Amino acid sequence: MLKRKIRNLAVGLSAFGLAVSGVAATEGTANAASYGWVYIAFPKWLGNCASGNGKVTGIQAYTDYWNTNWDMGDDLVYGKVALGQRNTVIANLACKTSRGGYYQYVFRDDVVPTRNNQTVWVGQTGWTRN
Template sequence: MLKARLKNLSVALSVLGLAFSGTVATQGTAQAAGYGWVYISFPKWLGNCPNATVTGIQAYTDYWNTNWDWGDDLVYGKVALNQRNTIIGNLYCKRPGGGYYQAVARYDVVPTRNGQTVWVGPTGWRRN
């Protein structure tokens, strides 16, 4: 009698296992975002540093930040590809006789490929 009950239990567990594996196989699996590195530019033509030149950048994305990069209007930042990424920047604007700091508004951009250039400024954003 015990042997028959064990056999029935074994059959029930096998059927349950098949049903469970079928359920798991039909569910979609979550896919992690692909990450990449893009050039983030703060150009004058998007309203950055009026009457001056961008010479310093402190920038943030959801996955990366830099503590003042000097010399031009470009940084290289880590982003999630094909997803919305928040970019925030502070700029140092140099002009004859001095300079000033400019805060760049928060922008949500969607880079689509590694090595892409994303341009951001007070008048909006673009990508190539």
């Protein structure tokens, strides 16, 4: 019984190794991306912190190439992206009102920054860039 489990584990690991080497072999065939850093803003005018008339005071955000644990103080982060390609942005916001604060899940969406240091605005009602 133990020998059978060890053999099955070895077969499974071999299959995993083949799958990983296949991915690695095909990974280099894609066009190389040009990476850059962009300002990702979560403004109120795109529906952020709209519940309770709040103001964005903190951001927890992710792109395909970067992430930040809570960045506090304003509605802006500086994130790494692939330029001219779709980048998934996922974010949670800390919102503050005169009566306290709350958290808001923003969205998961794809944005396409085109140049380094560009500003991309994202929110409940969509995204845009300068």
